[in-house]
Amino acid sequence: MLRVHNDLTRRLEPFAPANPPEVTMYACGVTVYDACHLGHARAYVAWDIVRRYLEHVGYEVRHVQNFTDIDDKIILRAAERGEEPAELTRRWEAAYFADMDRLGILRATDYPRATEYVAAMLRFIEGLMAKGHAYAVPDGSVYFDVASFPDYGRLSGRSAEDLGQRTRLDEPDPNKRGPADFALWKAAKPGEPSWTSPWGEGRPGWHLECSAMAAELLGKTLDLHVGGIDLLFPHHENEVAQSEALHDAPFVTCWLHNGFVNIDAEKMSKSLGNFRTVRELLEVHDPMAVRYFLLQTHYRQDLSFTEEALEGATRALVRLRRSLAAREAALAPSTPLVEALGAKVARAFAEAMDEDFNTPRALAALWDARAEIAGLEDADAEAAGHAVAEVRRLAAVLGLDLAAGDAGGGDWPVVAAEAAARLRDVPDHGLAAADQPEAQLAHWLEARRAARIARDFARADAMRGHLTGAGFVLADRKDGSVEVTHAEAQAWAWVWAPEGVPLA
RNA sequence: GGCGGCAUAGCCAAGUGGUAAGGCAGAGCUCUGCAAAAGCUCCAUUCCCCAGUUCGAAUCUGGGUGCCGCCUCCA
Missing domain, CATH: 3.40.50.620 (HUPs)
Structure with missing residues (x-):
């Protein structure tokens, strides 16, 4: 629940x-x-x-x-x-x-x-005036009369006295009857965009738009109203006052603030x-x-x-993706253990999210599942892909695409393309220059592969050294293909696959 | 001045009475020609401080200290 x-x-x-x-x-x-x-x-x-x-x-x-x-x-x-x-x-x-x-x-x-709901807002103000909750002042502005709404302050926990105290420090607005009163309609100054109203040219007050548009599109009482904690007061408090004063119904059942x-x-x-x-x-x-x-x-x-924390998150995401990708192809008929693993992560995920959307715990559930998937053996390992799919499905509920960004996908980041271009200037290995970064890098990787097959590791490592100097990180894979990443290109990877026989 | 929030390892961060999640960084190992990636293991006797309640507290109560936010536009 x-x-x-x-x-x-x-x-x-x-x-x-x-x-x-x-x-x-x-x-x-x-x-x-x-x-x-x-x-x-x-x-x-x-x-x-x-x-x-x-x-x-x-x-x-x-x-x-x-x-x-x-x-x-x-x-x-x-x-x-x-x-x-x-x-x-x-x-x-x-x-x-x-x-x-x-x-x-x-x-x-x-x-x-x-600007497309001004008519609704004007009706809203007229309704408030008819019920004695709003008043117009000589300059053509209209204010909400907070004193007419006894429940004011319930959302933000502020009392009338609290608000009164503050006003001693500020210059009182001569237009307002009460210190907490706020503008429903602001009279236009010369040259400002404006709309015609019964009180003259003007524009709607900020707080009013949410109340009016929410009522128009969702009804008098909302299940959820969400926003930043900085909006709690006065914005949301004022929305409550306007809406409830007009509708005589609860404006919002549940407020969430980030x-x-x-x-x-x-x-x-x-x-x-x-x-x-x-x-x-x-x-x-x-x-x-x-x-x-x-x-x-x-x-x-x-x-x-912090930059450190953001980079840490990037590395975590990359590892989570790669760890799962290593098992994604294992789609032999599922096993009881794999099924149980999938059910367990789904349960842990739901328990976390059911507790006020606890995404840190939900992520931890995904990591726990990752470890269990990695530890699968024998027939269970053969079926690990089913559990991987479940983890990815849950991640998608968080809007995280764990399948994306892995080997082979995506455009070349600018930093990687530029680094590849610079390889042309290294006068070594007798390679022809190529225009495309892929082709340029492929020349190097092909030559390095030849060196490795000839077991000329000194030469192969020297080539890798040049690539490392350009920021590229190589990962040799069993089949002879090479996964290439770049130190400055977050979460990007490119795979070069040789033609012909794989490395023995 | 009023109202509210937060203080947990080098960093980010869960955890509201039962003996400290997860991630990053770091260390060791496995794998590898060597690497990288991946995998495994280790990494807070302790949760800002002091009292108190309790069999038991990071978690509750009281008192401190520090930091932040709202009260003007703000996600």
Whole structure:
């Protein structure tokens, strides 16, 4: 049975959607004005795992994630660049998808844009005003009246007094009746994009879009609402207030929040300037390795980013893949032991994931299975491939493709192609230069093979030394083929196979 | 000031009462012409500190210390 940590109750509780097998899940999306960094990747990988696991255990998830495509930062950035806000936001939406697709994040059911739901938001505000929960001020803005909603603060654990105390430190906004009141509708300043409303030209407040779009697309009460812990207050608190004030129904049954990515013990964020974009990370690292890295930490915990840890995750992924690949072809009729092994890993995996999506433990279950598969003997070893398939199937629930990236696949990374090209400049071995990196490397490997057959190991090792100097790592295999990797190309491998008789 | 979180081996990180998962790094070995890869073995008597509860605590309670986050945009 799946149990989840509900931030509304601050407890682990059974997952109980209102209308199973359907699950409604709303994820707070990004403001599309800049590149995604590892922190964003962390959040969306976490929710991708939640979605995948729910589907794995039989739920049908309606997953909605918004794009905030109108706000102060967008307006400012578009003005700086001299382009329309819509051009800017469409560009960053595309960049968002490019990054997240590479990380293997499943597409949501819907990606509503705030600017396309302004009419729904205006109806929302009018409803709140009719019920006395909102008020307009002279400049044309509309605020939510927090005092009219006694339950305010339940999600974030803040009392009215807490909020009052803070305001002594800040300059009070003369427009607001109460210190915690927040804008539902912001009056437009000259030159800003705006929509017509009963209160004049303006644009929706940030908190409102999630409430309005969630209600439009998923209904008044959501099974799951997810987002970063930084959104807990005030964003999610305000969403609850608006939605429940209007609908007189619980807004969200279960809230999930993910922890931060820390770098040097500090939150990774735009404003601190200590972020690593997904795009730049993927220039060097296998997307699956980045995903694996993120899954090593439970989603609610802060995650420490270090290059060392990311590289460690990459090596772990490569070893897990290779270890399994070594047994994948063993598909003789299965045996009781192999069947039991498959069932055991599936059980351990489910136990881990059922405990609030404990991906570190789920990964450990996969590693335990790897060791058992490697230790199989005789008839069981002949059938090991069936257990490998089971491990890969479970890994896929985490969005990890353990079959990919192994020998033979993938384009040549730039570093490897450049290294191969440099081999042409080594004046030795009487080899013809070749244009393609594959052909260039194949010349060397063929010559080295000839030397090895002639048992001229000094020459063969000298050739390997040159290749090693260029960054290539050779792995001789029993059949005479050579697996080639490159020290700077994470998780990349290329296999050269000789024509003719294999090495004796 | 208010609210909340975290402190586990060189690094990342599970573990909420029963005697420290997993990965990376490191060491040894097997295999190999030699390597690499793969495989096997080893690697925290101890969980920030001090009291307490308990037959028993990394886990519960109290008190410290340190770090981080939210309260303004933020995944």
